[in-house]
Amino acid sequence: MNGESRPRLLIVTGPTGSGKSDLALTLARELGGEIINADSLALYRGFDIGTAKPTAEERALVPHHLIDVLNPDEAFDAARYLRAARPLAEGLHAAGRPALAVGGTGFYLRSLTAGLFEGPGRDDGFRARLAGEAEAGADLHARLAEVDPETAARLAPADRVRIERALEVHHVSGRPISAWQREHGLAEAPFETLTIVLDRPAREMEDRLRRRTRLMFGRGLVAEVESLLAAGWPPDLKPFGSIGYRETLEHLAGRLTLTEAEEQTFLATRRYAKRQRTWFRSQMPGAVWFHPDQAEDILAAARRFFANAIVE
RNA sequence: GCCGAGGUAGCUCAGUCGGUAGAGCACUAGACUGAAAAUCUGGGUGUGGGCGGUUCGAUUCCGUCCCUCGGCA
Numbered sequence: 001m002n003g004e005s006r007p008r009l010l011i012v013t014g015p016t017g018s019g020k021s022d023l024a025l026t027l028a029r030e031l032g033g034e035i036i037n038a039d040s041l042a043l044y045r046g047f048d049i050g051t052a053k054p055t056a057e058e059r060a061l062v063p064h065h066l067i068d069v070l071n072p073d074e075a076f077d078a079a080r081y082l083r084a085a086r087p088l089a090e091g092l093h094a095a096g097r098p099a100l101a102v103g104g105t106g107f108y109l110r111s112l113t114a115g116l117f118e119g120p121g122r123d124d125g126f127r128a129r130l131a132g133e134a135e136a137g138a139d140l141h142a143r144l145a146e147v148d149p150e151t152a153a154r155l156a157p158a159d160r161v162r163i164e165r166a167l168e169v170h171h172v173s174g175r176p177i178s179a180w181q182r183e184h185g186l187a188e189a190p191f192e193t194l195t196i197v198l199d200r201p202a203r204e205m206e207d208r209l210r211r212r213t214r215l216m217f218g219r220g221l222v223a224e225v226e227s228l229l230a231a232g233w234p235p236d237l238k239p240f241g242s243i244g245y246r247e248t249l250e251h252l253a254g255r256l257t258l259t260e261a262e263e264q265t266f267l268a269t270r271r272y273a274k275r276q277r278t279w280f281r282s283q284m285p286g287a288v289w290f291h292p293d294q295a296e297d298i299l300a301a302a303r304r305f306f307a308n309a310i311v312e
Numbered sequence: 313g314c315c316g317a318g319g320u321a322g323c324u325c326a327g328u329c330g331g332u333a334g335a336g337c338a339c340u341a342g343a344c345u346g347a348a349a350a351u352c353u354g355g356g357u358g359u360g361g362g363c364g365g366u367u368c369g370a371u372u373c374c375g376u377c378c379c380u381c382g383g384c385a
Contacts (some may be wrong), residue, residue: 039349040347041349077347077348080347106348107317107344110345115345116346120346122347156352156353162351227325241350243349267338271338271339278344
């Protein structure tokens with residue numbers, strides 16, 4: 001189909017440590033574009049070293065959006081990401097500037113490009129009540145089976161995040177989440193997208209993640225955490241539960257040596273990279289996979305993508 | 313050299329009154345619609361230190377050698 005062409009959005013993603021940020025910076029400079037962060041943790045101010053956030057110099061070279069926009073105690077989720085990122089991408093397109101969504105949070109990227117059903121948002125009061133009941137021994141999975149057997153059958157009894165969300169949606173809207181999901185079908189497509197997934201051979205990733213982890217601790221991850229704590233942020237905030245930060249907190253609490261904290265951070269990062277790959281494979285069909293060394297090819301593909309009228 | 317303890321999965325270990333073995337972590341595959349660096353699901357990957365003996369059958373019992381750790385010389 002021709003007609004009104006949708007705004008174009010170039011997505012650059014890949015597992016942690018694949019080299020997304022560097023390549024995206026190159027692409028954005030060559031294309032004269034701007035970067036919209038798609039990393040769930042780079043949103044938080046003060047979490048710099050452990051998130052390998054782009055430096056001030058890098059951000060001076062290319063405009064970056066959605067970085068350092070949250071305090072550590074601010075709630076955030078895929079819906080808020082969608083609401084923040086979509087207007088940015090549309091605005092860049094309207095201004096004639098290539099928009100690049102760059103980051104490893106696959107769920108956010110899919111939400112941006114495929115949407116989320118427009119049901120009820122998070123209800124913290126309800127969540128708190130549920131948590132209390134679960135504490136008291138309530139079988140939430142069984143409860144879900146009564147109101148939404150389809151979803152209960154799909155979810156493992158231990159998957160409390162999804163079970164609580166499903167109960168919440170039913171409680172607030174009176175409709176099972178499975179109905180919302182079927183109706184929505186992840187069928188939104190507000191953008192014309194080119195999705196580039198960067199990846200490297202296992203051996204290479206292993207070396208890079210080792211080096212990356214050592215560098216984070218060498219650059220003062222422990223001091224960064226200490227200063228966040230000194231600023232009064234409690235250690236149970238969401239971003240403190242992320243890789244590198246939780247291990248550092250364990251170290252500061254005396255439960256891990258520095259060496260153990262670094263080793264566990266490395267292992268967790270490697271495991272996370274694997275999960276990301278699995279997500280990109282199954283949830284981002286149509287993505288084009290490259291080795292970051294193929295920068296020339298990627299740039300050429302990106303130029304074509306932004307230059308040509310896309311005809312479907 | 314002597315005495316003691318121990319060699320079982322990639323690591324730390326459990327167990328087998330003799331019927332070829334299993335936990336955690338690691339690894340691997342997967343799921344994912346408002347917590348996503350989160351949350352969860354499946355999979356055991358093994359010359360049981362070497363050689364010999366007893367036995368229908370040895371990782372298990374016996375002998376011997378090797379190795380590791382500790383103690384004594």
